[in-house]
Amino acid sequence: MxxxxxxxxxxxxxxxxxxxxxxxxxxxxxxxxxxxxxxxxxxxxxxxxxxxxxxxxxxxxxxxxxxxxxxxxxxxxxxxxxxxxxxxxxxxxxxxxxxxxxxxxxxxxxxxxxxxxxxxxxxxxxxxxxxxxxxxxxxxxxxxxxxxxxxxxxxxxxxxxxxxxxxxxxxxxxxxxxxxxxxxxxxxxxxxxxxxxxxxxxxxxxxxxxxxxxxxxxxxxxxxQRLAGATVPRLPTRPATVHKGQLGHVLVVAGDRGFAGAGLLAAGSALRGGAGLVSLATRAEHLSAAQARLPEVMAAGVASANQLRALGQGASVWVVGPGLGQQAWGRSLLSAAALVQVPQVWDADALNLLAEGAVTLPAGTLITPHPGEAARLLGCTAAQVQTDRPAAARALAQRYQAVCVLKGAGTLVAEPGGALLLCDRGHPAMAGAGLGDVLAGLIGALLAQGLPALDAASQGVYLHALAGERLAAQQGSIAAGDLCGVIGQLLGEYTGV
Known part of the structure; x- marks a missing residue:
């Protein structure tokens, strides 16, 4: 067989x-x-x-x-x-x-x-x-x-x-x-x-x-090493007396005008990924949609770096970048995130601004580039990244001293010490908008629950890929928001949550 x-x-x-x-x-x-x-x-x-x-x-x-x-x-x-x-x-x-x-x-x-x-x-x-x-x-x-x-x-x-x-x-x-x-x-x-x-x-x-x-x-x-069900890092089983304050607080910083959905996807994934509390810092005009779609998320409209710093004081993990944009609003919020000394996940426009030299990556931040973003971070072309993805992932981890998730077919997780993990799960139907936002939120939730960066990245990548496989088998095409519920199911199956 x-x-x-x-x-x-x-x-x-x-x-x-x-x-x-x-x-x-x-x-x-x-x-x-x-x-x-x-x-x-x-x-x-x-x-x-x-x-x-x-x-x-x-x-x-x-x-x-x-x-x-x-x-x-x-x-x-x-x-x-x-x-x-x-x-x-x-x-x-x-x-x-x-x-x-x-x-x-x-x-x-x-x-x-x-x-x-x-x-x-x-x-x-x-x-x-x-x-x-x-x-x-x-x-x-x-x-x-x-x-x-x-x-x-x-x-x-x-x-x-x-x-x-x-x-x-x-x-x-x-x-x-x-x-x-x-x-x-x-x-x-x-x-x-x-x-x-x-x-x-x-x-x-x-x-x-x-x-x-x-x-x-x-x-x-x-x-x-390949990520496999028997070896992928797992969250410990929750004790019966656990409460939300013990499961971390994820702050998602995302969603400039026209990109409200990116923040909602990341925040929804953080919820389904098991974080005890999730906040969303976004444009004020997106609050109605956020509260209607995700009533469990504490959504706040922010207009400046000072407002964001005040909002983020209680958060244990920040997820920064989905739909952030590269205009003044996004640059201001990213400048605040760059000064925060808590575990962070940087994705999307946070990485584009990092490549531009607009900010410095805080210590302990995990990065999740796709090949185009990886190319900008390395100063090469996406074709060069794809020519040798293992070398690119390792180079990113070394250059930024960060755990790096290089997305794509055969997603790679690299850490500065040289470890390299590969996920060969997933489905072609996952080639769509918003799935990276879901992954960033999920990894943030796993960090918030106490997993080290390499383990959170590995488990997040693996569960994200399995969720895509399961959905593709059930319904063929996939919308990013569909993944969140399936991730919640898989989290219970693979971690005992």
Whole structure:
């Protein structure tokens, strides 16, 4: 059966680290060809489960160990009576070591091996065994042309370890990449399978550790951790005698003219996220809407930094920036927030003004940029951020000495000490206005209830993503306000609140 995200390992590795794991397994006594054989059997099992009636297989083989896996899968399919062909992109005679042994086994089984050409005819399921995790730089010819023709074929594709052309460390497409329906990745999960452009190329992801010794795997440090239900930080169960004063007071500073909804979304999320008290500092003309929609929130109209400072004296956490705008009103309120020494969450226009140099980030503030805001904070382009999202998240955490939530597919949570967490949950229906406001309010509520910044960010990101998944399954499209109620349900399920 396909693996659910929470059944996958949590450790994420770089390509170099997985190669080191492979070397350790071999040094500990598992021959390389045995590992290759285990990989081939794992891929063959996954292929038959996904396409049991296909009956035909084309292996596109390169010149590395991925090719060796492909040749052994071809041999298994040949023995099972499938119609099989291997198309060698690059000279198969140049294969060395275990990959050469695998090619010889396929030939001995009667598998036809032919040089690939642009006139080659693909058939059945196509096994992408072209390029592995060691790819450096843009895909070169003839591989690039083979990939383009494969993508145009419309045939189902299974990738060995990683879709060819996808960077195993960043998820960047290196010029061109194979778009697959199923990826079977081996020994260790690669960070690049979960972030950057990867979600559009990897398809369903399955993992096999090739029966590796867990003690050997534990010796290898990882570059990041996946957030999963069993490991995501949680709030403690509330005692029966708890009262609202023990659950924190969140002040949301948001909503210039025309952006009243941003403040309402953040405040509503803070309520559903379990904060004991929630206040909203916004434009005076938004008060009627706030009181009608969120009677539980203490909404106040503020016109100056002095008014905001007075209002915020009792708050334990500030959430600043949703719909704040970049005009005089927003700048004035942000200048007040920059002087407050309580935990804060800065989002949206607070980050744009920070990037502009209008204020200095207070110590202990958590930042939640999307790629465009991250680019402004780093002085680069959004495309550069997306090219290497892990590096961008770490750079932001270091530059601002703050826990950073870099939003997007494969949201990343980084902290200045180097820890990196990744959330691979969520749904494409979450690509809409206001969902970032909801996330900021939720993280603020978790901070208010006593979670450290890294834990609050991690739990907030994870619950926000699960809420989107649940809503998308129920109703298809999502409006940001819909998430708040579902977040409240999930908070009880995952924390005991």
């Amino acid at each position: 396909p693996q659910s995200p929470d059944n996958l390992p949590t450790a994420l590795y770089s390509a170099a680290q997985v190669r080191e794991l492979d070397a350790r397994l071999i040094a500990a006594g598992t021959p390389g060809f045995e590992l290759m054989s285990r990989a081939a059997h794992a891929i063959w099992r996954a292929l038959r489960r996904r396409w049991p009636a296909a009956g035909a297989l084309t292996v596109l083989a390169g010149r590395g160990n991925n090719a060796g896996d492909g040749y052994l899968v071809a041999a298994l399919a040949q023995r099972a009576g499938w119609q099989v062909q291997v198309l060698a992109v690059g000279e198969s005679a140049q294969l060395q070591g275990d990959a050469a042994l695998a090619r010889d086994e396929a030939l001995a089984c009667g598998v036809p091996v032919q040089p690939w050409s642009e006139c080659s005819v693909l058939q059945g399921v196509v096994l992408d065994a072209l390029l592995g995790t060691g790819l450096q730089g843009a895909v070169r010819e003839p591989y690039a042309q083979a990939i383009r023709l494969l993508n145009a074929s419309g045939l189902p594709v299974l990738a060995v370890d990683i879709p060819s052309g996808l960077c195993a460390d960043t998820g960047q497409v290196l010029g061109v990449a194979v778009r697959v329906q199923l990826t079977v990745t081996l020994i260790g999960l690669k960070l690049g399978l979960f972030t950057g452009a990867a979600p559009d190329w990897v398809g369903e992801l399955q993992f096999d550790d090739l029966r590796a010794d867990p003690d050997l795997l534990a010796l290898q440090a990882c570059v990041a």
